[in-house]
Amino acid sequence: MSDERRAQRSVLPIPDQAYAGTIWYDAKDPEADFAPIEQLRPPAGAPNVLLILLDDVGFAASSVFGGPVHTPVAERLAAGGLRFTRFHTTAICSPTRAALISGRNHHSVGMGGITEMSTSAPGYNSMRPNSCAPLPEILKLNGYATAHIGKCHEVPLWETSQAGPFDRWPSPGNGFEHFYGFLGGETDQYYPNLVEGTRPVEPWGTPEEGYHLTEDLVDHAISWVEAQKALVPDKPFLLYLAPGATHAPHHVPKEWADKYAGRFDDGWDAQRERTFARQKELGVVPADAELTVRHEVIPAWEDMDDALKPVLRRQMENYAGFLEHTDHHVGRLIDSLEELGLLEDTLVYLIIGDNGASAEGTINGTFNELISLNGMAGIETPEFLTGQLEKLGGPESSPHYAVGWAHAMCTPYQWTKQVASHWGGTRNGTIVHWPRGIRAEGEMRHQFSHVIDVAPTVLEAAGLPHPVQVHGITQQPLHGTSMRYCFDDADAAERHDTQYFEIFGNRGIYHRGWSAVTKHRTPWQTTGDVGIAFDDDSWELYDGSSDWTQARDLSAENPGKLHELQRLFLIEATRYNVLPLDDRSFERVLPEYSKKPELIGHRQLLFPGMGGLTEQHVVNWRNKSWSLTATVIMPDTGAGGVLMNLGGHSGGWAFYLKDSVPTFCYNLFGIDRTHIRADAAVPAGEHRVRVEFGYDGGGLGKGGAVTLLVDDQPVGAGRVERTEPIGFGYEPTDVGRDILSPVTDDYPAADNAFTGTIKWIEMEAGDDSHDHLLEPADFFRVVMYKQ
Template structure:
């Protein structure tokens, strides 16, 4: 059993271990100086190029260490595999355990808490290390590269701005174009609907043109190619920096039908029996050392054979959707690579592919049909899952697989996304650069961290960037000319929602914190990570002094990097960062889309909704107000002269109201009065021209933070809600505004 920290402190005094000879040093105090390639004492051989290299970062989402073919997977990823064969793979590249902190490190070269992003942006709170956005005085990589003459382009996921900043009037300081990117096309958060995404271009909300086969990954790559074509036409003499943050493979697992069909039946044997073959392929590929151990399935994860048949069938379908989504992403990355080849830019492009954290999973042992419903509303029954079996991966689902599949995705490591074990923090990394004359198909095993990317790229590009404070990262360019070099990094700390870890000179201490427990009572484990690739053998009992030394070092690093004070209270944090409810809201035809948390909170407050319509005839159709999507939302619209209100509690629990009679031509005043109990139920009454036309009971309602889409007026170009019409259904009459009043 691992020893508790309290017991370990009895073994030796931690204070003595902070004297000379301790394992590491605290992060340097802020102090202005220039970062120069000579700072790294590197064996990197500068390349003699006619122009500085282009830089293309492709960041996958929630893809586990073993999920790519070149890291042992059975999933087809031929493009990424080819990039690996023509470049280098890194099998000891660490990130943070969550998406936003990893991106903060990737853009800044500094530790996530130090720059203010110790957790995801939606959970920001007024503590220096957890604000949810990068400090204004921190210079980011696009700013450094822009000053060096690069065109800078961001496409896809940002996730580094506060929820309150994500509406039409900003502020835009923390959006990509406020932090050094000249262009941005993408989305702010994480759980984006890949069939009906809420997208932005620079400062403006935009809607993509959605044909029958629309998928976000395809759209993002198409936009990336167009930006690069513009770059080639306008400024071919300049290098470019493009950051492409894909939504694949964060939930919901959405993929085109042909990819879903391709993987049908591939996972019928289950996650338990598929882990060993992945492990054996990893060893054959050299991405896992021969002496590595395969860690066992955690006790809290159900064995595949113990799942009831129906749960195995549904669970299998969710993994098929994940594989299909990753396969599709690889196909789209190939389109981008091909475009670079045709432009003559691929050879001199430093192309990196990585994941932002380990594979995720959770919520139910068979996975989820609608993950947000489980996370924010209530559990799904297995019967509901099975009724939706053929919907998994389509626009009428928001699927996520179970932790058993994430255990497969992170082979051979322990635990998953959100944990500071390697299953949460070790990412596959591929670096491809033909003009850089890298050793082809190399596997680099030095310990690196995502903070190391900025100094690495600066060194590879030959850029000396004046910075207001030193970088925390250490360049790993030295490994590219000689993959046998010893690790030069000394120390790296981790913290995610109270889980902590510290790596120092090949040793690692780690603890999993349970919310509500005292931090000082957490049990720590100890691993000689340099020799124990998968953190399989806990040495806490046999090496207690080493463990206490590392814990003391974690304390020192945490104090120097804004990690303290620790806080494990994550309940209701969306509500804490949402805009405060107002007494009155106005929504106008042809206005922009508004943030989901900006929608009036009709869950907690009685409300009155009023609109005066001008109808040209008694056959009018079209949307009046739409909020949310088909998984959770409501919609007020007309169809063939009838007024409709549809409330989606879940995809199966749908409440509908419709007027018996058509609304006649002329001026019609519509009023909806809502009486809610604030605990999840309500009753709506409807009047037309002050005449009662009916009521609707809502037995169960969702909180506003459960939504995954914003609010639209006089059309619905966003996510379908009722599916009662095709397309955006613009309103065929006219009205000035929809007024919503809340009883605060």
């Protein structure tokens, strides 16, 4: 490729040039000589790029930023690179990820909230415009190899099924040539709902065999890099590793949690004080910084029930083990790069959290987050939780720690994840490591920066322009500012001097050291302050030049400055599609209000081999009557196995045959399993095997009568006394086999496929729905857990 063509990188793909020389008749003619084929590569000196984005880690969790969790790999990278102490995210999952890979503000790429809460408004529709080509697409079209390993929560909800379209999936839509991970906000770390490319795949083993998602993701990342360097050693790569850790459920092998036994016995208030002192020692906050006051809606440790405190302590020990476990496995990838001789020339971004620590675990925390999600938190009494302590963090649990711990993990700032107004929700410690490109080692950088700054930094490091046109579409400019200006100059004047923030009505504006902010909603109070008009929100004003932590509100002393920044927020909000502000909860979830497409109606045909279907991919059967009919062919020797299931060990249901006998199991959150069996086996031949659930009515989560039928003749009956009203979580629906954790111990975890033949399954919901009785707060709470 000529130097002239290499310079034509402002239009992508680089246009092919037709051969313009002499055409010869015979290839054997000595004059019939053509230039050799050159493969597309970025400019000389372009580094490899490794982006690592952890999940739900507050500023004050990791030891590298003064926290209680030992993170030696992060410390190692910081010792050889830079710690950015004023790096910011958007305060929530999908928006941060969309901003990271696009280099644009999240509303400008349609991600004003999580995908489950998208609406038809431009800033909230979860549909990145094709005028905003993402960083991986730009790098791929310039000759980089690209891979995304881990979590992706940027695909519009109605496009997440195997029917596609796949235009906004990591591969091919976001420019990644390879994807291995999961779609959505969370998944079980022991039984993940995995996808490779666009195809559902199964984890390699069970937790008993040593399986854990974080380790699996890192194994895939290492294998991908090894393959690249074995086959195209001169081709730089972009690897985006986004583990599901440390998002709930907080799953980690027990020995990792046990490392922290007794470390948190004196509670979260004492931990905040310890962390703050350590942060000052390290210099990640100034010596004159103030520790912000704990808000009264966050309980003091001393006010918690003494009977609950052993559970609360173990929740934090478990989370700490989870984060250290994650750091350890990230270290295996770093070690691999070093062994391959690649680390020296790899630009590494380690972003420790896509938002502040998660306060979505309720005031008391939970053993199984699905219980509280469904409005049944009363089940989890101190006695119940104490009885589950030995299982916390293991495959039988789905835990999340209490609000107080989340607040402590955001020390020294106010608030947590979701609260985009305050630094507790948006300030995430970040490490940049690039030995060949950064002379400084082990230094701090205190310039204001934001996740949208990563893409322009990578392009500058690679010597690449931001393209004017991609695939024939004129591109919107990047919104971020390259951070390279301060890599070797600790005193460089700050260049990213204005940044707005907004999530769920919580909003703020940063401008040249000042910040004006207003909190509109409290994360664990799912309706919270909703109902207050936006104009009636109370704004606060902070001067960052003398108040690092937003501890001293100056709004009363300096109303002129506050009004100036409020106006600036509106200007930025107008520019970047933030308006109209939207604090609605359940209305944003329901298609009839939000005007997003709805994938499934009240009747559905499913076929054998279909699997990995999330709850929104099947008929909504909750709070109503429903039926499931399987047309099967039974062999002469009889058959057994799963016809269809939804969910797994922590809650779900399954319709299956055991020794040819139709059986239905309803698993209420792993606490109570109801089995209803037919009176006789299904004979050989083709038959219709059916389960009917007649909902009691009268409200949500009620019970109902179960009838089993073969060829329309009743063969068994029973009752389920209580059902879940909203959702069973992240384990999928499968046809012909329960692929992940089993709903019931009636069949094994792996070898449970139906041994006859399934022709098809029909599922149909009745017209007696009670979903209209759902409290907005309950509906909203479930969706928010999936971010």
